[in-house]
Amino acid sequence: MKLLTAPPSPFGRKVKVVLIETGQLEETEIVDVTTTPMQTDPAVAAANPAGKIPALVREDGPALYDSRVICRYLDARSGAGLYPETRLWEVLTLEATADGILEAALTMVYELRFRPEEQVMPEWVEAQWARVKRSLDALEARWMAHLSGHIDAGHIAIGCALGYLDFRHGDRDWRDGHDDLARWYEAFAQRDSMEMTKPG
Numbered sequence: 001m002k003l004l005t006a007p008p009s010p011f012g013r014k015v016k017v018v019l020i021e022t023g024q025l026e027e028t029e030i031v032d033v034t035t036t037p038m039q040t041d042p043a044v045a046a047a048n049p050a051g052k053i054p055a056l057v058r059e060d061g062p063a064l065y066d067s068r069v070i071c072r073y074l075d076a077r078s079g080a081g082l083y084p085e086t087r088l089w090e091v092l093t094l095e096a097t098a099d100g101i102l103e104a105a106l107t108m109v110y111e112l113r114f115r116p117e118e119q120v121m122p123e124w125v126e127a128q129w130a131r132v133k134r135s136l137d138a139l140e141a142r143w144m145a146h147l148s149g150h151i152d153a154g155h156i157a158i159g160c161a162l163g164y165l166d167f168r169h170g171d172r173d174w175r176d177g178h179d180d181l182a183r184w185y186e187a188f189a190q191r192d193s194m195e196m197t198k199p200g
Helices: 010-021 042-047 067-078 085-114 122-142 153-172 179-188 192-196
Strands: 002-005 029-032 055-057
Touching: 002 010, 002 042, 010 067, 010 085, 010 153, 010 192, 042 055, 055 067, 067 085, 067 153, 085 122, 085 153, 122 153, 122 179, 153 179, 153 192
Parallel strands: 002 029
Antiparallel strands: 002 055
16 A cells, blocks of 8 residues: 655544554555645645545555545454444544544645735634634533543544644644643653654
């Protein structure tokens, strides 16, 4: 298998964490690409018509894309049980919450990086952060019991989302008002899979 991704990508990181947690990293070639919303790497475009990373190129089938699809495939391939049937809907909802955080956080980065300065909309940026904060509030209020349980794909997704907030939006201090979530993340971030994939 060949994973097309980029070191800063939180969605790519999620897949790499799953590769490590399921023991499939050694049989996967990690291909770092440079791709942006404005200019798509040709290899990425060939694997994913939407031009987004990560994409997983397989020898026995078409390329897979969208991190949730790839993670589900890798879990099924390994039988690791990261999507347990007994709490499947909770896992998928947590994963969707994490992706919502990441989409908003990435939109903030793109707004400041790719728009001319005179066209940047501060109110748009703040609206995206409000989405992040609502999601963090929900995690703190309703999901700590789940996060305190056995690791599943929801844990991995949330861990990578919080790591991205530290990486790109550390000045906003997502931990403020989210003490239980912060304590959980401090412990989860020490897993080997998280340490090995930490963006530099």
